[in-house]
Amino acid sequence: MTPKEYDLIIHNGTAVTVNAGFDIIDSALICIKEGVIVSIKARTGGTPLPETVEAINADGGIILPGLVNTHTHLPMTLFRGLADDLPLDTWLNEHMFPAESEFITPENVKWGTLLACLEMLLSGTTTCGGGYFLEDDVAAAVAQTGMRAVLGQGVIDFPAPGVPEPALNVAHAAGYVDKWMDQAATVTPSIFCHSPYTCCAKTLTAAKDAANRKGVLFQVHVAETKQERENSFKEHGLSPVGYLDSLGILDENTLAVHAVWTDKTDIRILEERRVKISHNAESNMKLAAGIAPVPAFLDAGLTVGLGTDGCASNNDLDLFGEMDSVAKIHKATTLDPTVMGAATVLKMATINGARAIGLGNVTGSLEPEKQADIIVVKTSQPHLVPLYSPESHIVYSMRGADVSDVIAGGKILVRDRQPVHLDQERIIGKVIEIAGRIKSKYK
Amino acid sequence: MTPKEYDLIIHNGTAVTVNAGFDIIDSALICIKEGVIVSIKARTGGTPLPETVEAINADGGIILPGLVNTHTHLPMTLFRGLADDLPLDTWLNEHMFPAESEFITPENVKWGTLLACLEMLLSGTTTCGGGYFLEDDVAAAVAQTGMRAVLGQGVIDFPAPGVPEPALNVAHAAGYVDKWMDQAATVTPSIFCHSPYTCCAKTLTAAKDAANRKGVLFQVHVAETKQERENSFKEHGLSPVGYLDSLGILDENTLAVHAVWTDKTDIRILEERRVKISHNAESNMKLAAGIAPVPAFLDAGLTVGLGTDGCASNNDLDLFGEMDSVAKIHKATTLDPTVMGAATVLKMATINGARAIGLGNVTGSLEPEKQADIIVVKTSQPHLVPLYSPESHIVYSMRGADVSDVIAGGKILVRDRQPVHLDQERIIGKVIEIAGRIKSKYK
Numbered sequence: 001m002t003p004k005e006y007d008l009i010i011h012n013g014t015a016v017t018v019n020a021g022f023d024i025i026d027s028a029l030i031c032i033k034e035g036v037i038v039s040i041k042a043r044t045g046g047t048p049l050p051e052t053v054e055a056i057n058a059d060g061g062i063i064l065p066g067l068v069n070t071h072t073h074l075p076m077t078l079f080r081g082l083a084d085d086l087p088l089d090t091w092l093n094e095h096m097f098p099a100e101s102e103f104i105t106p107e108n109v110k111w112g113t114l115l116a117c118l119e120m121l122l123s124g125t126t127t128c129g130g131g132y133f134l135e136d137d138v139a140a141a142v143a144q145t146g147m148r149a150v151l152g153q154g155v156i157d158f159p160a161p162g163v164p165e166p167a168l169n170v171a172h173a174a175g176y177v178d179k180w181m182d183q184a185a186t187v188t189p190s191i192f193c194h195s196p197y198t199c200c201a202k203t204l205t206a207a208k209d210a211a212n213r214k215g216v217l218f219q220v221h222v223a224e225t226k227q228e229r230e231n232s233f234k235e236h237g238l239s240p241v242g243y244l245d246s247l248g249i250l251d252e253n254t255l256a257v258h259a260v261w262t263d264k265t266d267i268r269i270l271e272e273r274r275v276k277i278s279h280n281a282e283s284n285m286k287l288a289a290g291i292a293p294v295p296a297f298l299d300a301g302l303t304v305g306l307g308t309d310g311c312a313s314n315n316d317l318d319l320f321g322e323m324d325s326v327a328k329i330h331k332a333t334t335l336d337p338t339v340m341g342a343a344t345v346l347k348m349a350t351i352n353g354a355r356a357i358g359l360g361n362v363t364g365s366l367e368p369e370k371q372a373d374i375i376v377v378k379t380s381q382p383h384l385v386p387l388y389s390p391e392s393h394i395v396y397s398m399r400g401a402d403v404s405d406v407i408a409g410g411k412i413l414v415r416d417r418q419p420v421h422l423d424q425e426r427i428i429g430k431v432i433e434i435a436g437r438i439k440s441k442y443k
Numbered sequence: 444m445t446p447k448e449y450d451l452i453i454h455n456g457t458a459v460t461v462n463a464g465f466d467i468i469d470s471a472l473i474c475i476k477e478g479v480i481v482s483i484k485a486r487t488g489g490t491p492l493p494e495t496v497e498a499i500n501a502d503g504g505i506i507l508p509g510l511v512n513t514h515t516h517l518p519m520t521l522f523r524g525l526a527d528d529l530p531l532d533t534w535l536n537e538h539m540f541p542a543e544s545e546f547i548t549p550e551n552v553k554w555g556t557l558l559a560c561l562e563m564l565l566s567g568t569t570t571c572g573g574g575y576f577l578e579d580d581v582a583a584a585v586a587q588t589g590m591r592a593v594l595g596q597g598v599i600d601f602p603a604p605g606v607p608e609p610a611l612n613v614a615h616a617a618g619y620v621d622k623w624m625d626q627a628a629t630v631t632p633s634i635f636c637h638s639p640y641t642c643c644a645k646t647l648t649a650a651k652d653a654a655n656r657k658g659v660l661f662q663v664h665v666a667e668t669k670q671e672r673e674n675s676f677k678e679h680g681l682s683p684v685g686y687l688d689s690l691g692i693l694d695e696n697t698l699a700v701h702a703v704w705t706d707k708t709d710i711r712i713l714e715e716r717r718v719k720i721s722h723n724a725e726s727n728m729k730l731a732a733g734i735a736p737v738p739a740f741l742d743a744g745l746t747v748g749l750g751t752d753g754c755a756s757n758n759d760l761d762l763f764g765e766m767d768s769v770a771k772i773h774k775a776t777t778l779d780p781t782v783m784g785a786a787t788v789l790k791m792a793t794i795n796g797a798r799a800i801g802l803g804n805v806t807g808s809l810e811p812e813k814q815a816d817i818i819v820v821k822t823s824q825p826h827l828v829p830l831y832s833p834e835s836h837i838v839y840s841m842r843g844a845d846v847s848d849v850i851a852g853g854k855i856l857v858r859d860r861q862p863v864h865l866d867q868e869r870i871i872g873k874v875i876e877i878a879g880r881i882k883s884k885y886k
Contacts, residue, residue, distance in 0.1 A: 077828075077829075078829065080828075080829060080831075080840065081829075081830070081831045081832050081835035081836055081839065081840065082831045082832075084784070084785055084832070084835045084839065085770075085780060085781055085783075085784040085785060086780060086781065087780060087781060088780060091780070115825055115828060118825045119825040119826045122824075122825060122826075123826070226778065282767075282771060284775065285771035285772060285774055285775035286770070286771045286774060286780070286839070287774070287780055288774040288775060288777070288778050288779055288780035289775070289778075290775055290778060291775050291776075314839070315835065315836075315839040315840045316826050316839070316840050317826070318826065318842075321764065321767070321842070324725075324764070325768065325771070327528075327729070328725060328728035328729050328768070329728055329772065329775070331728055331729060331730070331731040332727065332728035332731060332732070332733055332734050332772070333734075333776075334731070335669065335731050335732075335733060336731055337528060337529060337530060337531060337534070337729070337730055337731035338528055338529065338530060340528075341527070341528035342527055342528060380871065381565075382558055382561045382562040382565060382867065382870075382871065383562045383565075383566070383759050383760070383761065383843070385520075385523075385558060385871050385874055385875060385878075386520075386521065386523060386524075386874055386875055386877075386878030386881075386882075387524065387878075388523075388524045388525045388878070388881075388882055389524050389525075389527070392524035392527045392758065393524055393758075396524065396527065396729070396757070396758040396759070397523065397524065397758045397759050399761070399764070399842050399843070399844055400826070400842070401842055401844035401845070402844070424825065427825075428823065428825065428828050431828055431829055432828060432829055434829075435828075435829030435830075435831070438829075438831075439829075439831055
């Protein structure tokens with residue numbers, strides 16, 4: 001038997017490539033071989049499809065790069081809706097920290113992570129970034145799913161699940177990075193310091209040094225709340241961003257997560273150091289942290305990706321909903337309807353998200369030689385009719401539930417809205433079981 | 444044949460009643476006869492179901508009152524995504540007004556309205572308010588669908604579709620109200636003055652007088668933008684709310700739509716006059732109007748419902764997405780995570796929305812003697828697992844696409860996510876045809 005020319009072809013849809021020219025290709029034909037996009041072009045009427053092992057007909061819908069969620073804490077799906085609408089300290093100290101200390105075990109982390117991957121894949125996200133405790137178990141679960149991910153082992157100056165002795169935190173994270181460096185094609189390890197207020201200067205610099213030695217992304221929550229900024233000035237005489245800069249933490253391999261309370265001076269530092277930003281609008285709103293000055297970040301030329309944050313503070317992992325929120329909220333706060341246009345926001349959820357977590361050459365756009373991380377959205381439903389502009393629909397009208405097919409690294413992971421490999425019923429059953437135990441204790 | 448005891452029973456779900464005590468009933472059994480809820484209670488294990496013509500098994504999901512969208516312009520589905528991210532005057536004068544003047548015909552209004560009803564029903568909205576031009580055609584289309592609606596004939600001091608002579612506007616609206624007063628069980632007529640800046644004092648007072656004589660709701664856009672407020676002070680020496688009050692327009696049968704730019708004095712007036720408020724958060728954000736001071740409205744005891752506004756400024760009619768936005772945005776602007784809790788927001792999208800448009804005794808909660816306007820949401824999907832709190836899930840995690848069954852006035856309008864009576868394919872086909880003509884001209 002002669003081998004087929006391609007492994008997978010996606011056709012009969014409008015491809016929104018999110019390439020440098022933001023090309024939109026009607027009647028697109030995307031040819032994939034060995035997990036990689038070989039070609040993407042318009043199919044002229046009547047041309048026969050090339051020989052292929054599998055083909056996906058987009059039915060006149062929209063074909064997009066898989067979305068990139070730059071920040072989440074995967075196992076926190078276990079705590080979705082456990083505690084809402086509370087002051088931050090009550091939420092953290094009376095709900096999240098106790099629940100984490102008791103229920104973040106390797107087994108529970110595995111099932112929470114699988115549920116998160118299932119939810120993300122079904123809503124069109126093929127790549128995620130972030131970190132948590134027990135990241136070795138998170139990485140093992142993610143690797144099973146076929147999703148692409150940059151996963152940081154959490155570092156914090158408190159006893160934490162998996163690392164009861166804080167002094168060993170950085171060494172533990174470095175060991176995790178070594179283990180996962182070439183373990184799975186789709187998983188890239190990283191180090192994630194929780195924040196400048198939960199890690200001392202020594203921890204922060206040691207963790208960044210370790211990340212640099214290993215050549216991996218360094219992630220850190222920074223300037224999330226007003227209180228954090230005020231305390232930083234009191235303690236260090238510097239803003240949170242200024243303080244991290246004084247420690248030499250900030251460079252192009254650092255992802256600053258949140259960056260809500262940042263002023264012009266901070267933005268100049270972030271710009272000079274070429275720091276990447278993860279913007280988590282819905283989480284920042286729900287926890288009443290505030291709204292990051294993203295239009296100013298973009299004016300400064302910063303690379304900004306979107307993140308949903310964990311399920312306990314959102315409460316979902318749907319990047320379509322996040323795009324809609326991001327496109328709207330900054331218009332309201334600046335009173336300028338021209339900021340954060342649909343194409344800008346779509347880039348943040350795809351190519352700029354990929355760049356933010358160090359995967360800009362791998363994913364985030366539909367271009368030859370990139371990994372085939374692709375989603376198909378059918379547009380035949382009432383809320384997507386009529387269609388004047390694909391990017392407007394993607395940002396303002398689509399929801400995760402509209403995604404019909406999801407491909408990562410050339411593998412079909414979701415087909416006609418159903419997961420292909422993951423056992424949805426079993427994962428849900430396990431999480432409901434775990435949640436029953438959490439509920440009996442913390443609700 | 445003996446007649447069955449009930450026409451419809453809904454069972455095996457958690458009913459979030461949104462009654463005065465916000466009762467949540469596990470294993471609920473809701474019995475319906477002649478369109479009305481006869482009883483709602485917990486079904487004790489093993490009790491056989493009463494005799495009924497039809498039954499809906501909620502499969503352990505959540506049963507809710509149908510959502511109430513207090514403000515939209517139904518036919519504007521035709522313009523969904525036609526023009527986004529533009530300054531308000533460019534959007535209105537170069538896109539919306541020209542498109543409306545050419546394409547708002549009785550035939551087009553009918554198909555745009557049917558598409559809107561389809562979208563709303565499929566996403567769990569059973570009642571809507573609002574208004575537009577050619578409202579007679581809108582009402583005729585809505586009446587076909589089985590949705591409940593309070594529909595206002597638009598009044599504006601410009602030549603408008605259906606009323607080329609502005610001087611005849613109020614008389615035209617009064618005639619429309621007479622015609623629809625007892626025309627359809629589910630349609631209630633109303634008068635909708637566009638705004639204090641597009642209607643002169645004489646038009647506003649004449650229209651309000653007509654509404655009072657007929658005993659119907661008077662709707663008006665007010666204080667939507669900062670510019671409107673500034674101009675109002677220049678022209679009348681009063682805020683938009685103060686100006687309407689000076690004309691005697693404000694009372695408990697007036698729905699103030701938007702009310703974004705309102706200060707303490709305005710809120711005191713709205714409170715004294717017992718004016719109802721329609722809060723359209725996503726539209727206000729997208730058009731960069733700003734964010735209404737809703738926590739202050741609630742502190743003042745005002746009745747506030749939610750609205751999506753028209754599809755050209757949102758760009759969808761999904762009240763689940765709107766609830767999520769509303770619950771989050773006010774936390775971000777007040778920096779207080781305890782404002783706009785999930786239960787508060789759910790009430791705005793149901794019972795308080797119903798009260799805002801004058802249907803508080805008819806719909807908006809699951810209670811005996813109310814109309815059976817009910818929706819069922821299955822909770823077996825990954826993004827709704829686990830479930831600690833139904834109201835948290837409804838507001839923060841659910842989307843319109845999660846709604847499986849929709850009942851209005853006891854009639855099943857959506858079953859297993861599919862419209863029962865409406866011909867979805869035909870409606871979509873017609874709208875695509877109309878949009879093709881719009882696109883060739885304005886895109």
